[in-house]
Amino acid sequence: MGALKGIAVRLRALLRPAAADRDLDDEIALHLELETAKNRGLGLNTLEARRRALAAFGGVTRVREEHREARGARWLDETVRDVRIALRGLRRGPGFAVVAVLTIALGIGANTAIFSVLDALLLRPLPYRTPERLVTIWNHWDGNPGGPGSVSPAEFFDYLDRVPALRDLGVYARSTAILGGEGEPVRLPTAFVSAGALRVLGVSPAVGRLIDPAEDVPGGPSAVVLGDGLWRRRFGGDRDIVGRRLVIDGVPATVVGVMPPGFRLPDDLAQTDAAELYLPLRLARDSITIRGSHFLSSVARLAPGTTVEQADAAVAALASRLTQEFPSDYPTKMAFGASVLPLRDSVVGAVRPTLYKLVGAVGFVLLIACVNVANLLLARAESRRGELAVRTALGAARGRLVRQLVVESLVLAVAGGVLGALVAVAGVHTLVALRPPDIPRLDAVSVDGRVLAFTLAASLLTGLLFGVGPALRAARPGNGLALTLRAGGRGAAGEGRRGVRRALVVSEIAIAVVLLLAAGLLTKSFLRLLAVNPGFVVERVLTVPLTLPAEPYAEPARAVAFYRELTDRARVLPGVQAVGAVAGVPLVAERGDLGLEIEGRPVAPGDQKPRADWQVVTPGYFRAIGMRLLRGRGIEATDGPDAPGVVVINETMAHRYWPDGDAIGRRFKLGGGAAPGWVTVVGVVGDVHQAGLGAPVEAEMYLAHAQFRFWGSGAVLRAMTLVARSDGEPTALAGPLRRTIAAMDPTLPVGTFRTMEELRGESVSRPRLLMLLIVTFALVALVIALAGIYGVIAYGVAQRRREFGVRAALGAQPVSIARLVLGEGLRLTVVGIALGLAGGLALARLLGGLLFQVRPADPATAASVAVAVAAVALLACWVPARRATRVDPTTALRTE
């Protein structure tokens, strides 16, 4: 109670100093009056009584000052005065101030930009109701480490019914659908959701309602929920939209509601194209027998009082029971299992390690900025030794001097911070404009109050970090008046002082080397990635994804006929060398795999079946994409629905299952009841990096579009990507191809035309972004370090002007003087490089997971970094070295 009142008194005194002063004046007046009255009562005259009262009281002014000090007001006054003095001092040395503020701004700006990304991605809660209670289930098995989209329909019902630790569970799958009916037909990103998914996320519709459980059953009433963007864009935000009938994939669907603005499913948080149509998933409980079709993403809410660990144990136990109940679906060698993890980890898990590395790198940039400014401050303190010595002699307490110097640093830091915030805003704009794919919640990245609070905190911390050391040093008691004044205020920079500054420069170079090493490794890794032969000819290929609506293309023969007709017409267009269609284009498409039964090779119970990734292609695809046919033939027009089933396999698959090179003519059967049943290997093609340049090549088989039948294959057959090889500029084919498609079906929406080169660029955009950021940070660090070494060497030259003059007078050649200066710079650089390489090699191991075909301890990269840093550091020392050779002996000696 008393303590609280004490704080209140303090606060009132600080916030309303005038009122506190008035109160005191009233008290003093009364005191003097009463004392005077008492003295008069003793028989003194008024004047004498008053005089004695004043004498007994002591100095009124001093009491007022002490009172203010006790209130803490004096502290405030002095700080304001220190800030004024600091500003005046910085105006006197504008060069120093500009360099220091710019250095800090770079450091703070880079850190603020990265922090804003970190904040949006990792620190802020997901945009759902009580997101900390949301989890997701990842299934994993041999060859699949787990991830979103790894639950099969049958497993969904198992988890829903048999895991009490999960209060509610929903699943969804991303796809595309064609919105027709009124206006131009468009292909839109679409989510098929179970009714539970939206309920689990706790989303409330902006208009109408969400998908009802009665609609989420096979044959249920038609229903669609629109995304906010689509609703505003296409329907003008019409609130009477509910009940309107649209045509989706050729089938009528009734609008039941509109999602709130900004809503995205968890998987969509990482996508640039979030779903705009939400349709009921309509899984059938009893008709689902295929357990191996893993394509659903899940979202679940923990039961009250349940922890993630408990839910994880429950789900893992159920997965283990499932492998016993369905041994043919989950053979022992498949090592099927399931785990529960917080939804946030699932959404941002992939980028988290990379982000932490960026934070580390950018932290180094700030550190090097601090070291550099500390160095500048030391240099400045040396030139101000006279001033400080005189002030000490005049009675300034050491504490006051230290405080004033620290305040000066803080002023610099805050100025740097303000400028840094501007740098950060520009940086974040650039980052968002680059639109790196696969980075979740990028639209949430912005420089806001939280981020600016971080900037302020970072600035103040930085100011203290680089300010306190030099301030304590400068105001050291040994920094005596006599010593300094006797030395004439010049030339007395002790070896100790210069030693500290040299050590700082060495550490700057070391930090820069660490960052450059990381940048070098990532650059080399990226170049290696680009140099990977994708297995096809990337140049002069244009692609466009097409999705035929279910109506009237539901019958597979209709879809097959459409693509055959389209490729036939496109092939004869001028400029087209070859054309075909494929289910998923290489480098960007997701993969699916199927179990196989190879003729004459029964699989022992418990052993895992042979598996291979599958693709569906039309005749002409191999030629269009530029794949190499190694043996046999490709998929031909004669491989129709009634012809014997054929398959073309890649080299990896041929080696794995027919290592003797006799794959052609062998037969195997596709798992899961996929038609055409038995297929015969008719050809072997060269390996293609289907899953990305950095991903290993898997066994892969290419099935004929006309023959492929599978559970859900209707959608696969309808959604193909047209691939055309041009004899010139591929984008020139876009117009003719578009007209050809429109001539066949004018209601068909046409996706975006992309060249294969563009797709290759996008497939490596994440490593490219990381490389660009680290290279930028490393170059900033290098520039700061060079400024540091230049500063120290130049200062040394200025200090030793007289010495150089004497040397010149005694006949020293300019070359030997230059060598003297450069030698010192080189010594510092070499020590810095050695320390940096040692530290860098230790830290480079952290990059291991991000490097492609480059070992962290890469001698070539280390050597190039060392040589490059040494070269530019010598260049930085060259300027002061030249200045040293030009010292005119007579002027140098005369100024003494």
Place this chain on the structure above:
Amino acid sequence: MPDPTSPSNDVLRGTLDLLILRTLTLAPLHGWGISQRLQQLSRGALDVNQGSLYPALQRLEQRGWIESEWRTTENNRRAKYYQLTTQGRRAVGEELASWRRYVDVVDLVLRST
């Protein structure tokens, strides 16, 4: 930064605080009242500037040991009255005990030499 303080200053300041608290154990007083009571209790032996009371009062109030209130005197004058808080009352007891221990120790040392 406060002025450099000599040890004797510190002792005096600590003592003054204790003495002020002591004068307030009986009844709330205003500043001049405290100064009169101090002189009276010390029989005029304590010679401090009366003005130094006021910063001391401010310190004690910030520490939460005393609280103040503007009231009217018998002569109808507005005056700031200080009184002990519960915390202050406890502090007087503790300070007094520690002061007595200090005096005993000093006394002991001085006697033994």
